[in-house]
Amino acid sequence: MSEKVLLIDDEPEFLESMGERLKLRDMDVDSSTNISEALDKLAAEQFDAIFLDLQMPGTNGIESLKMIKKLYPDLQVILLTGHASVEKGIEAMKLGAMDFIEKPADINVLSEKVKKAQAKKMILVEKATEERISSIITGKSW
Amino acid sequence: MDTVNTDGRERLKFFGRVTASATHDLKNVLAIVNENAGLLEDLCLLAERGQLTPDRLTHASGRIREQVNRGNGIIRRLNDFAHTPDVDETNVDLAEAALLAAGLSARFAQLRETSIETDTASTATVRGSKFEVVRLACGLLEIAADAAKTAGPVSIRSTAAPTALEIAAPEGVSFDGSALAPLAESAGASLDSSAPHHVAIVFGDA
Known part of the structure; x- marks a missing residue:
């Protein structure tokens, strides 16, 4: 099954070339140049992972991360940034980011992160399904 | 003395802000160059399998050239700015x-x-x-x-x-x-x- 990825970055040239490279690696890629468009896409479709730029016009990357994790706690968010300070990295991880990567990044590293994100998501989905089944079984008066 | 120090700090802060902003922009330029250089490598692999149309190569190399021009503009401005306190x-x-x-x-x-x-x-x-x-x-x-x-x-x-x-x-x-x-x-x-x-x-x- 191909991994589904959403790229969020305000540089269209970056989205175009990175998207093309991920597609060549058999991934299903969508992209947004702003956070409100990205939120619409997240509401409409399910993604295995998203790459989120930390500095976007009109928004703060950390605030966007908080908003996304509040709406979709199981979504795997990988932050991409031009300048990865240790403090920002720790803050992002505490807020539930899966990883924090500095640009320019190695495509093989990024592809590996997406595969891990998909595996993590599958485990979370399976766990949620098990909990639902367990709750149905224990809640039912046979 | 305090005024002098405050003025000096403010000037230094301004220098820092400008440099941080320009270097952040340059990282974006490098990220796009990196992705397009990588894309050219990917396309070479496709060429070996006979699955390549030349326009994809032209497009990727054009994007690299655009980013080189963009990066050059950022560095030129930063250099002009760096020389402003010379006199x-x-x-x-x-x-x-x-x-x-x-x-x-x-x-x-x-x-x-x-x-x-x-x-x-x-x-x-x-x-x-x-x-x-x-x-x-x-x-x-x-x-x-x-x-x-x-x-x-x-x-x-x-x-x-x-x-x-x-x-x-x-x-x-x-x-x-x-x-x-x-x-x-x-x-x-x-x-x-x-x-x-x-x-x-x-x-x-x-």
Whole structure:
């Protein structure tokens, strides 16, 4: 099954070339140049992972991360940034980011992160399904 | 002594802000070059399998060339700016100062969802510190961009009569540059606001 990825970055040239490279690696890629468009896409479709730029016009990357994790706690968010300070990295991880990567990044590293994100998501989905089944079984008066 | 230290700190902070912004922009340029160089490698693998159309190569190499030009512009501006404190007093061309300030503040404006327009058809030369003139113009552009946000672009215009740099936000947006009046005074100028969306840095002696 191909991994589904959403790229969020305000540089269209970056989205175009990175998207093309991920597609060549058999991934299903969508992209947004702003956070409100990205939120619409997240509401409409399910993604295995998203790459989120930390500095976007009109928004703060950390605030966007908080908003996304509040709406979709199981979504795997990988932050991409031009300048990865240790403090920002720790803050992002505490807020539930899966990883924090500095640009320019190695495509093989990024592809590996997406595969891990998909595996993590599958485990979370399976766990949620098990909990639902367990709750149905224990809640039912046979 | 405290005033001297505070002034020095403020100048250093401004230098830091400009450098941080330019290097962040350069990282974006490098990220795009990196992705396109990688894409060319990927396309070479496709070529070996006979699955390549030449237009994809042309497109990727064109994007690299565009980013090299963009990166060159950022470095040229940063270098011009780095040389502004070389001499305390020099002939400052207001059109050049306006273009430099607009370029240095472009990313700040972009992050606030606005942009900066320049009009340097008319210009004059003033005697003073180019660093201080650029710092003052950048300061006012940042205040105007903060106020403007999505309302439209802000602008900077050099004028010969009066000898001035005019900074304007879109009509209907107001901004207050009075906090920068002491800086204007130390640059041998004064601030004049004829409308709520407009502030001019007026220089005394041409």
